Amino acid sequence: MSFSTSTPPKITRRRATKLLGGAILSGLAASPLVAQQAAPSQPTYSRLLTDEDLVFLEEMERAGCLYFTEQADPASGQVLDRATNKTATGEFDQHFAASIAATGFGLSALCISDKRGYLDTDRIKRQVITTLDFHLNKMPDEHGFFYHFSDVKTGKPLINVEVSSIDTSIFLCGVLTVRAYFNDRRITDLATQLYNRVDWPWMLNGGKTFSMGWYPETGFLATRWDHYSELMMMYLLAIGSPTHPIPADSWSAFTRPPTTFGPxxxxxxxxxxFVHQYSHAWFDFAGKRDAYANYFSNSITATRAHKAFCLGLKRGYTDDYWGVSASDWQHGYTAWGGPPLMGPVDGSVVPCAAAGSLPFLPHDCVRVLRALRENFGQDAWGRYGFCDAFHPELHWYDPDVLGIDLGISVLMAENLRSALIWDTFMQNPEPVAAMKACGFRSTRQTTNPSEPKPVAIPSPSQPVTPSTTRPPNL
Structure with missing residues (x-):
C-alpha cells in the first residue's frame, strides 16, 4: 500500500483487498484446479521484442532504478514509500514515510543497477551494507518482522502502523537477492542474520495460516493470509527457514479458489x-508446478483475463491503453481492478499493472507501455519513469511515483530481459529447498488447454510465438 500523510494507514493495501474478497473465499477448499491440467508442449521461441522495445525497457529500468538510490536515505538505507516524479534535480523528497517493502524492492533493484552499469559497484555495495546493517542493528522489529511504514531517517514506526508479515517478506526477498548477488562476506553475514532472525511460527499465532500483522496495543490481526495471492513468497520463505521454519504442509493451508472470466x-x-506478480518477481515458477497448479501459467492467464476485463468495461481501454492494479487514483490510494470489478475503476490507467506482467505477456505489455509513453509521456513520464497512475480525459496525472510500483516494474522488466533476479535469488539454497519440500517439480506441460490461444500481432521485424514459459534472455 501507499502511505498518505493526511491519514495514518490503519487499513493496509493488502488488508483492503483482503476485506473486499477474503471473507467470500475462506471457505473454499484447497483442491487442485482442473483448469491447470496441461497438455504436453514445448514451445519454440522466435524474437519477442524489437530493438525499439528493448531501448524502451532500458529507459524504463534506468529511470526506475534511479529512484532506489536517490530516494533512499543515505544513513539508514530505507526507501521512501513515494516521491514526486516531476523533478530535475533528484534531491531527497520531502516525504518522510519509508516502506519496508519498497526497501526490499530497492535492494533487488541495486543488483540491476550494478549489472547494467548504472552506478559504480563500490557505491552500490556501500548502500547495500548500510541498509542491511541499519535494519539488523538499529531498526525496531518484533520477532524479526518489521513495521510496514517507518520514519525514513530514524526507523521508528509511524502511528497506527502494523508489523507486517507480507511486507517483511518482500524485504527479505531483497535481502536474499543481494546476499546471492554480491560476493561479499559482510553482505552475506548481515543478510543471513536478518533472514535467520525471523520467528515465522510466531506470526502463525496458533493457527495454520499467517496473520496479516501485529499491533503493539492490540496484538495480532484477525485477518489471515488464507487464500492464494502474493502470499506464496511468505510461505516459501518460512518453510525454507533454517532457524525458525513452519511445516511444509503449511503450503496446503491456504485455499486456491478457482475463478472464471469469459473463456x-x-x-x-x-x-x-499485483497478487499474480509479486512472488514471481523473485521465485522462479516457470516450467514448474506443484500438486495444484503451474503458477507461471496461472499468472499468464490472469493477465490475459485482466486485459480482456479492461477492454470489456467500455471506459476508454484499448490495446494501447489498459491495466489497473492497486495504486493511487485521483482521490487517494485504492485497491482496484478486476475481474471481477473491484473499486472505483474510472478509466484511469496504472502502468505497473502491465509492467509487472512483462514476463507473462511480453508483446501485449510492451505494446501498451510504449503506447502510454508515446501518447502521454509529456505529462505521465518523469525522472523515475511513469507516474503511478493517470487519467488523460480528466487531465489528471499523479504527481508521485510509488516505490513498490516502480519496484515490480523494474524487476519484471529485468526478468524478461535477462532473468537476473530469478537466477540470482534462486541461487539461495533456502528457496530451492522450500519449493522441493512443497512438491514442486519440473514439467514440460505448460500449456493451459482451458484458455484460448492468444492472438499474435506480429510485424515484419517482430514475429511472435506465444508461450507459457518464460522467454530467453533479451
Whole structure:
C-alpha cells in the first residue's frame, strides 16, 4: 500500500483487498484446479521484442532504478514509500514515510543497477551494507518482522502502523537477492542474520495460516493470509527457514479458489492484478508446478483475463491503453481492478499493472507501455519513469511515483530481459529447498488447454510465438 500523510494507514493495501474478497473465499477448499491440467508442449521461441522495445525497457529500468538510490536515505538505507516524479534535480523528497517493502524492492533493484552499469559497484555495495546493517542493528522489529511504514531517517514506526508479515517478506526477498548477488562476506553475514532472525511460527499465532500483522496495543490481526495471492513468497520463505521454519504442509493451508472470466479459468481471489506478480518477481515458477497448479501459467492467464476485463468495461481501454492494479487514483490510494470489478475503476490507467506482467505477456505489455509513453509521456513520464497512475480525459496525472510500483516494474522488466533476479535469488539454497519440500517439480506441460490461444500481432521485424514459459534472455 501507499502511505498518505493526511491519514495514518490503519487499513493496509493488502488488508483492503483482503476485506473486499477474503471473507467470500475462506471457505473454499484447497483442491487442485482442473483448469491447470496441461497438455504436453514445448514451445519454440522466435524474437519477442524489437530493438525499439528493448531501448524502451532500458529507459524504463534506468529511470526506475534511479529512484532506489536517490530516494533512499543515505544513513539508514530505507526507501521512501513515494516521491514526486516531476523533478530535475533528484534531491531527497520531502516525504518522510519509508516502506519496508519498497526497501526490499530497492535492494533487488541495486543488483540491476550494478549489472547494467548504472552506478559504480563500490557505491552500490556501500548502500547495500548500510541498509542491511541499519535494519539488523538499529531498526525496531518484533520477532524479526518489521513495521510496514517507518520514519525514513530514524526507523521508528509511524502511528497506527502494523508489523507486517507480507511486507517483511518482500524485504527479505531483497535481502536474499543481494546476499546471492554480491560476493561479499559482510553482505552475506548481515543478510543471513536478518533472514535467520525471523520467528515465522510466531506470526502463525496458533493457527495454520499467517496473520496479516501485529499491533503493539492490540496484538495480532484477525485477518489471515488464507487464500492464494502474493502470499506464496511468505510461505516459501518460512518453510525454507533454517532457524525458525513452519511445516511444509503449511503450503496446503491456504485455499486456491478457482475463478472464471469469459473463456479464462485460473486460480485467483477477488484481488488486484499485483497478487499474480509479486512472488514471481523473485521465485522462479516457470516450467514448474506443484500438486495444484503451474503458477507461471496461472499468472499468464490472469493477465490475459485482466486485459480482456479492461477492454470489456467500455471506459476508454484499448490495446494501447489498459491495466489497473492497486495504486493511487485521483482521490487517494485504492485497491482496484478486476475481474471481477473491484473499486472505483474510472478509466484511469496504472502502468505497473502491465509492467509487472512483462514476463507473462511480453508483446501485449510492451505494446501498451510504449503506447502510454508515446501518447502521454509529456505529462505521465518523469525522472523515475511513469507516474503511478493517470487519467488523460480528466487531465489528471499523479504527481508521485510509488516505490513498490516502480519496484515490480523494474524487476519484471529485468526478468524478461535477462532473468537476473530469478537466477540470482534462486541461487539461495533456502528457496530451492522450500519449493522441493512443497512438491514442486519440473514439467514440460505448460500449456493451459482451458484458455484460448492468444492472438499474435506480429510485424515484419517482430514475429511472435506465444508461450507459457518464460522467454530467453533479451
Amino acid at each position: 479464462y479459468s485460473y486460480i485467483s481471489g477477488r484481488d488486484p492484478l
